[in-house]
Amino acid sequence: MKQIQTILCLLALTPILLSFQQDDELKTSMVRGKEIFIANCVTCHMQNGEGIEGVYPPLAKSDYLMSDKVRAIKQVLEGASGPMTVNGIQYNGFMAGFDLSDREVSDVLNYIKNSWGNKSEAITPEEVKSVR
Ligand code: HEC
Numbered sequence: 001m002k003q004i005q006t007i008l009c010l011l012a013l014t015p016i017l018l019s020f021q022q023d024d025e026l027k028t029s030m031v032r033g034k035e036i037f038i039a040n041c042v043t044c045h046m047q048n049g050e051g052i053e054g055v056y057p058p059l060a061k062s063d064y065l066m067s068d069k070v071r072a073i074k075q076v077l078e079g080a081s082g083p084m085t086v087n088g089i090q091y092n093g094f095m096a097g098f099d100l101s102d103r104e105v106s107d108v109l110n111y112i113k114n115s116w117g118n119k120s121e122a123i124t125p126e127e128v129k130s131v132r
Pocket of ligand 1: 036037040041042043044045055056057058059062064065066072075076080081082083084086091092093094095098108109112
């Protein structure tokens with residue numbers, strides 16, 4: 001009887017333990033992503049992700065960034081240019097693509113999509129690979 005109780009208890013805990021593990025993966029990905037952000041993105045999008053209004057769009061609370069995951073992956077890989085509206089402000093600039101690995105792209109996106117008030121599910125290197 002005790003054994004059955006233990007097994008049932010472990011079964012009940014599994015989803016909780018798995019969600020802790022996922023949180024951990026996101027956190028370590030964000031730690032790596034912060035380094036990549038500082039090395040590649042901070043000069044334009046700024047340390048606090050606020051960018052420069054009218055010139056470099058914000059990543060912090062960016063409606064544009066948060067609304068389309070595949071587009072965000074593509075923009076880090078291939079760059080972005082042409083008109084876009086971010087949080088109601090028009091931009092028409094140019095950003096070159098980045099020569100980063102699948103994991104680096106997922107790490108930097110996990111950092112920017114979960115910092116400065118942003119919150120979203122983790123992006124995996126496999127997702128980046130499928131968009132590339
Ligand atoms: C040389 C300046 C510069 C650097 C460095 C740069 N960006 Fe950008 N980024 C821009 C500009 C300019 C745009 C808007 C392009 C347009 O108007 O079409 C943009 C747009 C974006 C967007 C979509 C708009 C938004 O704000 O949601 C994302 C996401 C983004 N950049 C992420 C990054 C990431 C991640 C890095 C680093 C890997 C990076 N950028 C590095 C200049 C830069």
